[in-house]
Amino acid sequence: MLLLEYYATDHWLSRIDARIKLLVTMIILVMVLSYQGVGFQLLVAAISLTLIVSMKIPWRLFLLRFSEPFLIVLVVFLLKIFFSGHDPLFSFDILGFQITGYREGLAEGIAISSRIMAAISLMAVLVYATPFPELMAALSWLKVPRGFIEVLLYAYRYIFVLFEEAMVIYHAQKNRLGYANFRNRLSSFGILTGSLILKAFEQSQTLSTAMVQRGYDGNMPLFQSRPFRSSEIFLSCLVVTVMGILWGI
Amino acid sequence: MKKVSCGFVIAIIGGVTLPQNVAAMHIAEGLLPFNWAAFWFAVALPFFAWGLYRLNKRNLDDLSFKPLVGLMAAVVFIISCLPIPVPFAGTCSHPCGTGISGILIGPAISVVITAAALLIQALFMAHGGLSTLGADIVSMGVMGSFTGFLTFRALRSVNVNMAVAAFMAGLFADWATYFMTSVELAAGIRGEAAFLPLFWKVLIAFIPTQLPIGVLEGAMTAGMVMLLYKKRPDLLIKMRVIKAREVAVIGAVLIAVTFLFSGVAPVEASKWTGVDEAVIEKIAKEQGREPKEPLVNMEQGDLPLFIFLIAGAVGGFAAGYYWRVLIAGKGLPICSGQDEPAPETSGKIRGS
Incomplete structure (x- = not known):
């Protein structure tokens, strides 16, 4: 990270x-x-x-x-x-x-x-x-599709959140001998990644609810270049x- | 003295260098000459445009869809950064994650997800590159997502078990990615040499890590799909991975099995006397205490029917009232925004 x-x-x-x-x-x-x-x-x-x-x-x-x-x-x-x-x-x-x-x-x-x-x-x-937001604004100025830039902004923002979540799950699994042998590792990793996907689904619902309450209409405002x-x-x-x-x- | 065999040198290159490389599916920045870089961009462009079209269309119906796609891109990014041990190669590698995104979100939008994850990786981690983004999108996004999706759907259409279908989807998505990467690498670096011999050499060089990692990716994809199926089948229905009919059929089968066993059990039980009659009544009789009629005889008239009717009505009302809790799990908070961090839209910069 x-x-x-x-x-x-x-x-x-x-x-x-x-x-x-x-x-x-x-x-x-x-x-x-x-x-x-x-x-x-x-x-x-x-x-x-x-x-x-x-x-x-x-x-x-x-x-x-x-x-x-x-x-x-x-x-x-x-x-x-x-x-x-x-x-x-x-x-x-x-x-x-x-x-x-x-x-x-x-x-x-x-x-x-x-x-x-x-x-x-x-x-x-x-x-x-x-910085990342300026790079995204530059890509927008170069006419890279706005939908893609929004996806990039969401992804960049939530990489840190989900990575932290992944680390919490990983340490919890490790402390319970979840990575003690190969079979356990495989099973633990599957649960970890599955949990991340579940978290992503739940987080996207919560995020969109919060954004709609703040006037989100499907398009995010981008950084304005000088x-x-x-x-x-x-x-x-x-x-x-x-x-x-x-x-x- | 023997002339060196191709396999020997490939084993050295593949066995010594490639297994250490934890991001081997990405073609590094500058590896492809300009003409090949442009060609792969041209190949990736229609798939990417189709994915964006689908994304914008679905976002019109559901405003949470674009954030979901962004979060899936973050998940694919993290999955492809987490190292897992590779048996036989004695090292770590990582899955692609495009098979699972292809299954869950659909192959076209999965291309957009992959492109987002690849662009962030290329910019910040030097995994892949800006000039090779087109080639990486074709190998990971197009080949990985479409192979995973089509394998899963094809196997499910012939009623293959969901876990097996997900395993095969993950396996073939991973192998298809490396097959395509080998094609791109061989075409890009061959120079004046023939394409096919170099392609086989590159493909063989990938084998020490990619054969086992494909199996691991298959196992993990199956694990992920089954976890979602057990915990949140409603999400799989929403993402059109399974149909509501499938859940209904499984539910009906479970109810039928329950009824079947509940029907068989009394027949079997009638052959045997219970402990009340065999032991308690027998000893009571020996002591001169004959059984008497119950105060309220439940086996006479329509009384049991009436009681079951009341219980069914009360139970049905309770189940109907609490159906969200029973079916959808934890409900969404009405006003959850205040604790939720807003997406980064301003010019706030990262600190050094």
Whole structure:
């Protein structure tokens, strides 16, 4: 849950309009995905990681966020190096089996790995510098359907409530040896998840009753964005132009 | 020296790295090149649009439906974050949760639920990504939800037991998700290589965790559905998972069985004398105390019929008066809003 709550309030990027940050991130993301090579992607990854460090993100949070992508990078890298290409680069024996790595696979593995690192670093910068309601308002401004944004807002709000509920049930089960053996674990987990669904049903009824009493008509009001500042527009155009030139080189 | 077999390297990759990866169903940000990312977005879009259409339509009839869908998205998010032990692989993984949402809410709206859970995971936990959201929606939302829903409905239509149908739905939803993920991964990372050999390699790499986790997800889906069926069958009727007729049929069968046994029992009992006659009356007779007529003889005339009529009327009135308590469980408070936290609609930010 720690990952959902962190937001760098004091950083200069946090003060820029969420719509501009979202647009610039998406444009650079498209450049990263469509670039044929490694240089641009490594540059984006380096800039993004520098920004993340300047936001003073706790190391634990950084490792939590990046551990899964690192493992995926490793898997894809191994798959590519051992299964793609024809030109042998190295070879070694394990238990009588000869394992060969290929030159083309290594090149493709590096390209994919750098693309993943650039993309996830870029997204991390956006998320660490933008609070969730502002991000939702930006998505609404980009004409993402309102119904979907409302579902996202409900989900985000109730993740914390239901997670707390899940932890209470989990600890109660654990204290009663509910996870003592595999069969118990399975049964306890089934009851836990079933109870969460029951809770979600009951909570949605209570929530809608409360909201109707406050004038809810099926549509939730969203965060109102302030007008764009000229400095923000200038900065974003400059960043996109420079990145575009670097992408074209 | 033997040339290395594919299976050996796949076993190393799948057995050493993938089992440690607790969110293996998500395709990481940047993994797919632009053309494949755009293609999977295009595939996901019609299903997503259909889900939104259904959501808005049902929300017009029931204002609690949109909050329910939001809360289900939160449940799917939490389910797919909770680690469970995987036998044989010696590690933990997590279920997808899309099978159960497909069964309960319907496959189209389940795509929207999955998209919401995936977007929050992509933004805040780096599980999946913004560019791979389309691919993740197709594998988890479309394949998982539709496979789970169709399996459940198909098995129920041929009168398969509900727990078995839910188990198979969870199992196939999970496996279908990983099958589709393998297709997307192989297509996205193959480069100049052939698709099919790489697809099989990726699929085999998933097997150490995903075969057992599929069975576990099936067992949990069955557990969840049966828990709901026992505790709140009215919810399953409301969500159109079961029909009221099914509950009525089960109730009728139970009543019939009760009547059957109540009819058989007196016939069987007539062959045997009770303890009153066999012991008490016998000893009383030996002591010279013959039985006398009762003061009010219940076995004469229509008196028992009249008493049963009165009891039925009083019981029926009480059951009718308290039917909400009996059927619907805890009633909704009329003015529950004051203790209920309002949804986050303002610009209040998370603190660092």
